[in-house]
Every structure is written in C-alpha cells, then in structure tokens.
Amino acid sequence: MSRLLVTGGAGFIGSNFVHYVVEHTEYDVTVLDKLTYAGNEASLAGLPPQRVKLVVGDIADEDLADSMVAEADAVVHYAAESHNDNSLSDPTPFLHTNIQGTFTLLEAARRHATRFHHVSTDEVYGDLKLDDSAKFTPETPYNPSSPYSSTKASSDLLVRAWVRSFGLEATLSNCSNNYGPRQHVEKFIPRQITNVIDGVRPRLYGKGENVRDWIHADDHSSGVLAVLERGRTGETYLIGADGERNNLEVVRAILSEMGKPADAFDHVKDRPGHDMRYAIDASKLREELGWEPGFTDFEIGLRDTIDWYRENESWWRGQKAEAEARYAKVGH
Numbered sequence: 001m002s003r004l005l006v007t008g009g010a011g012f013i014g015s016n017f018v019h020y021v022v023e024h025t026e027y028d029v030t031v032l033d034k035l036t037y038a039g040n041e042a043s044l045a046g047l048p049p050q051r052v053k054l055v056v057g058d059i060a061d062e063d064l065a066d067s068m069v070a071e072a073d074a075v076v077h078y079a080a081e082s083h084n085d086n087s088l089s090d091p092t093p094f095l096h097t098n099i100q101g102t103f104t105l106l107e108a109a110r111r112h113a114t115r116f117h118h119v120s121t122d123e124v125y126g127d128l129k130l131d132d133s134a135k136f137t138p139e140t141p142y143n144p145s146s147p148y149s150s151t152k153a154s155s156d157l158l159v160r161a162w163v164r165s166f167g168l169e170a171t172l173s174n175c176s177n178n179y180g181p182r183q184h185v186e187k188f189i190p191r192q193i194t195n196v197i198d199g200v201r202p203r204l205y206g207k208g209e210n211v212r213d214w215i216h217a218d219d220h221s222s223g224v225l226a227v228l229e230r231g232r233t234g235e236t237y238l239i240g241a242d243g244e245r246n247n248l249e250v251v252r253a254i255l256s257e258m259g260k261p262a263d264a265f266d267h268v269k270d271r272p273g274h275d276m277r278y279a280i281d282a283s284k285l286r287e288e289l290g291w292e293p294g295f296t297d298f299e300i301g302l303r304d305t306i307d308w309y310r311e312n313e314s315w316w317r318g319q320k321a322e323a324e325a326r327y328a329k330v331g332h
Contacts, residue, residue: 005072007032008079012183015043020221043182059101069108074115091147098151106162116170117228118159123149127275135281138236145273163234171231175239176280180217181308185316186323193309196258206270208248211277215241216295226291240280241293
C-alpha cells in the first residue's frame with residue numbers, strides 16, 4: 001500500500017488518524033470529507049500538501065466514491081454521523097451517511113478490489129450493567145440503543161456481508177469512547193473543558209453514573225493502523241485501553257486539572273435511552289497483532305487534551321456558540 005483513502009478524515013478521529021499516519025508511516029493520504037459541522041479543514045493544518053490531499057464530497061455520491069476508491073490502495077472508512085443527541089432529534093442523516101454511504105463505498109471497493117477497513121463503535125453492542133465485570137468482545141451480540149448506534153450496527157453488517165458474499169478484503173474495528181485533540185465541542189469531554197475555559201459550569205447528564213471506556217485518539221489510530229496492515233480479512237478487532245471512568249469521575253478530573261472545585265458542575269436531565277456502561281476487551285488486538293496503547297494513564301491523556309484546547313482556541317471558538325444553542329433547545 002502507498003495511497004490511503006480516509007473517509008471522514010477532517011473529523012475528530014479521522015483527522016487524528018491522518019496526522020498519525022503522516023508521522024509514523026510513508027503512506028500518502030487522500031481525505032474524502034463532506035465538511036459538515038463536525039468536519040473541519042483546520043484539523044488537517046500543518047500536514048505536508050505533497051502527502052495529504054483533501055477532497056470535499058459525500059461518500060454516498062456513487063460517481064465520486066468510485067473515482068476516489070479507484071485511485072486508492074486501501075480505504076479507511078471513518079466517515080459517519082456520530083452524535084447520539086442529534087440522532088434522537090433527526091435520524092435521517094444517520095441513515096444516509098452511515099448506511100447508504102457505507103454501501104456506496106463497499107460497492108466501489110468491490111469493483112476495484114480495494115482493501116477496506118471499517119471503523120465502528122462499541123455502541124453497537126448496547127450497554128453493560130454497572131455491577132457487571134463483563135466486557136464487550138468480538139462475539140458479543142449486537143444490541144444498539146439509539147438511531148446512531150443502530151445505523152453503525154447496520155454498516156458493520158454490510159461490511160461482513162460483502163466479505164462473505166463477494167470476497168471483499170475487509171476488516172472491522174469497534175472502539176470505545178475517544179478523547180484528545182480536534183474533537184468537536186458538542187462532545188462530552190471537550191464541551192466540559194471549553195465550558196470551564198469560558199467560565200461556565202460543566203453540565204452532567206443525570207447522576208453521572210454512566211461508564212465509558214476512554215481511549216486517547218492516538219491509541220485508536222495506532223490500533224486501526226495495526227489492523228489495516230496486519231489484520232485478517234473478515235475479522236473484527238476491538239480497540240480499547242482499559243480506561244473505564246464514569247462521567248462524574250471525568251468531570252471531576254477535568255475540574256481538578258483546571259484548578260476548579262470538584263463540585264463546580266450542574267446536573268441536567270438524563271438523555272433518553274442513555275447506555276449505562278461500555279467496556280472493551282482488546283485482548284485479540286493485543287495478542288494477535290501485538291498492539292499496546294501509549295496513553296495508559298487517563299489523567300496524563302486528559303491533561304494533554306486540556307492543554308490542546310487551551311492552546312488552540314481559534315480551532316474551536318467558532319463551533320462553541322452553535323453547539324451550546326443546540327443543547328439549550330433540549331434543556332441541556
């Protein structure tokens with residue numbers, strides 16, 4: 001492989017992957033991104049233009065997808081509508097991008113016999129009980145809770161079907177919650193960080209008991225690259241870094257790192273269908289492909305993330321008012 005097509009490469013985890021690839025490999029990258037509100041051309045700033053090219057377009061555009069896939073040695077498919085609250089307000093874009101868009105890319109990859117890696121989420125498995133020690137594995141049955149997670153589950157199943165029915169050389173990865181640089185301020189951790197920067201008290205859904213298995217975006221990127229280069233066709237690999245924290249703990253950690261009292265936050269009404277706990281068993285990725293995370297201390301990764309938002313206000317400032325206006329409409 002020498003040329004990667006990265007869909008959604010101007011979004012959060014996609015852009016971090018592009019930065020990681022440029023720093024750690026010799027691959028050239030073409031980014032295909034629709035540049036919706038969640039995509040940001042500035043997330044690709046500083047990358048060498050001779051190695052990274054941005055094409056603005058919709059992955060569900062058949063002609064465009066075909067021409068882009070034809071030029072690539074491999075597709076790394078990040079592009080997705082991914083915000084649960086937005087999927088509850090209007091599921092339509094989630095069906096268009098996550099299902100129709102994935103189908104369009106798969107057909108293009110099938111026509112051109114192009115290596116395909118599909119990036120998905122642990123939310124397709126539903127949730128776990130708070131008092132349960134179980135973790136998600138590649139064999140966990142799907143049980144999605146929201147329009148977002150159900151459309152991601154659908155896209156996963158499409159990829160599996162194209163492997164089995166058409167022999168497509170494809171792999172899948174399901175990852176836990178990411179944090180790190182370049183994440184849209186509508187998301188949990190950057191919303192709280194930027195609120196504190198603005199002198200606004202963080203807001204916590206319900207009692208804050210919901211547990212997420214946090215992983216730094218750089219570790220997700222290294223995991224995806226490992227699967228792309230060494231994963232077995234048709235296999236699913238779970239990417240996680242043993243970073244379980246409940247939302248209350250995360251808010252308090254942010255406040256502590258930013259020099260604020262641990263109780264300087266407000267509770268708001270919980271989100272409908274809010275999953276209680278996610279937890280990833282990444283032993284297959286570790287044992288089969290030799291992958292290990294770099295950020296094994298959540299507090300260090302969080303400090304790195306806070307520093308990035310403090311130092312890059314110009315990147316997120318334009319998003320902030322619009323994101324908070326959307327939350328205000330639903331009382332959050």
